Amino acid sequence: MARTKISDVAREAGVSLGTVSNAINHPERVRPDTLALVNEAIDRLGYLPNQTARLLAGGVNAVIGLVLPRLNHGCSLQIANGARNEAIRAGYDLIIMNTDDDQEVERRYLQFCVGMQLAGVLVQPSTYQVPRPLRSLPVPVVFLSAPDVPDGALSVSADYAAQGRLIAEHVLSRGATHIAVVGETSRPPLAQRLEGVRAVAAEHPEAHFEVINRGNRYGSSDGARLGAKLARRDPLTRPDAIIGLADAIAVGAVAGAQAAGCAVPDGIMVAGCDGNPLAWGGSVSLTTCSPAGYEIGRKGVQMLVAQINAEREAEAAEAAGVPSAAAAEAMRREWYPSALDYPGMAPAAQNAAAEAEIKNRHEFVRPFLLERASTMGADAAQKGAIGSIGAIPSIPELDVGSYL
């Protein structure tokens, strides 16, 4: 399996080595008939350029690396898809690496990215703290969903507190007066959602908020248990709304409440918080926030590309003898929030999502509301139901392709 190289092509085409290189990289510099000759030889020999050699000789690798701690969370998939689409749009390819929460593997992957001279890297650190060696990599980096980020680094995460606020305000607007907030808050995202809910609670002393700090992050059975328990209370102490600090918990709560003989949303409203499509399969479609992952991936790539360009500019400037003070400025100029193309979302919602808050160099993806049957009145629910079969309750469409 001795691979054919550029000199083979040159010989086959009867031209020199440099001409072949030009034909590949600068076709305009070569006469059309020579070009045809070369391309023919390339096809005939099935020549594929050795990327490592090109890179070593000074090429740039138009590839972005995405290092994720896991693949099997709804959010990871969204991030990967958002990043991929934006990367392709910007002329880059994206390669995805799954560390499976293994720090050693993470280290290897990052070394691979740097070693392969990738154009840039998006990293979602496996722990909630960015490990030391990751803090200065000789390659543009953007951190995703990492609350603790090195000084001056770029990052983009979901605005968890805003999710909590959004959902709390929504159930209040739907008439809730006694709201049970369910979820175990040892993990920052849930804790921040709870903070958002609490902020709303502080603004609404007339409503009663009850926090039940329990329920596994990824399981729905705790939610079911708690939902049933809450639904079985006597009417005086029973909440009229449940907020699950994660959608999986909320879905469980729906099932639990129903099993306890309490209709959703008529007997009790239920809402999630994190827009996790993997948890949307319940018998009543769930009101929740927009999934943040797609936007995180999309924005991450935008920031990364901006950084890559800025760096290129800075280097070019430096080469031209210009002081590199302007370099930082170039980056700031480069970065602009462009129009969204979130699939299947209303334009208004898109704009809402696009209004990103910029603090230092950390972007936050703002949520918008996905109002569905679990908090809708009977009238509104009608619209959410599947059309022609009257008797069927709203069944969430499992078109996995477009949701994730």
Next chain:
Amino acid sequence: MARTKISDVAREAGVSLGTVSNAINHPERVRPDTLALVNEAIDRLGYLPNQTARLLAGGVNAVIGLVLPRLNHGCSLQIANGARNEAIRAGYDLIIMNTDDDQEVERRYLQFCVGMQLAGVLVQPSTYQVPRPLRSLPVPVVFLSAPDVPDGALSVSADYAAQGRLIAEHVLSRGATHIAVVGETSRPPLAQRLEGVRAVAAEHPEAHFEVINRGNRYGSSDGARLGAKLARRDPLTRPDAIIGLADAIAVGAVAGAQAAGCAVPDGIMVAGCDGNPLAWGGSVSLTTCSPAGYEIGRKGVQMLVAQINAEREAEAAEAAGVPSAAAAEAMRREWYPSALDYPGMAPAAQNAAAEAEIKNRHEFVRPFLLERASTMGADAAQKGAIGSIGAIPSIPELDVGSYL
């Protein structure tokens, strides 16, 4: 951002360039104190070797590429996870590429893999036919879920027909006599599942099989429509079991039947066929096949690694002047089906899954049954229900982490 190179380390450590290289690649060839000196310098300078240069100089890239047409199908995720775990186990890293069904992007990714001198590539072609240029790549390749594979190429796919057989036999064993098979069979996997069902039908003339060739592959609403329609038939013509040729269809059918006032499984049994965890969120947990993806990824990597080793051996032999006829044999010897470590599966089931059929060089992943509430009698269903809350119907546990 001029990266530190090996000569910098050499200067810093006060040794020669070659010694640093040895310290990195053959630590045993260098005196311990010199080694320490070098490592210190490496740390101090934050040196990261340039992978492209190493590769160009003859190194091998212990990285396997996985090229997938999409990320957001349950199966893709399983493949990615199975492949990753097996790859890490075998000492390789895995990078994942999502072509999103774009042939041009697929071409670029494959060129990237070859150009980067990856150790091998797993490809799930985006169409059901392997494109021409893919048919001979100068790198070990294993095709995944590709019915049409070039001569002599390695491949691994799910045994779709066996899935159909398995489910058909199961519902028969549960007492079904009139079975409706629902699903649109223009795509090979569904068509082959149907064939499996038909094979069983042929062996059981006493049972009535009715094929309804409709229902979108990834949507559940068609399933719901059809499920309701079937459930509303009068008792004489109403089927007592529905087989969805995809789980999404089956989940829809469950909801549709229930909405039409027909209990599942007491009024009508329902089963899926493809073990798609993304469709497991319905109100009754679904009987279906084991998800094939994890095993496909796992076996794919095993075959790939075997091929890589065989090739290495063959090259070594060739270098030693031995005729390369033995090379093919080496490969055959290398490849052995090892013990499974499918997470959360019973040992017996593991063995069943491990019994892979080997035809030429195509492996098929055999399914095993996941019997759940949608086909269980009242007695059996009890066991499947969530323990402590008696009244709650069996709610599928949304522990996404372990299913996908």
Next chain:
DNA sequence: CTGAAAGCGCTAACAT
């Protein structure tokens, strides 16, 4: 055990 030197395949100056 160490150091010097020859490429790996390619790109980008340069020379023609």
Next chain:
DNA sequence: ATGTTAGCGCTTTCAG
């Protein structure tokens, strides 16, 4: 427009 040549950073002989 085409051919020639000097590296890119590293590994690996091969002498010391």
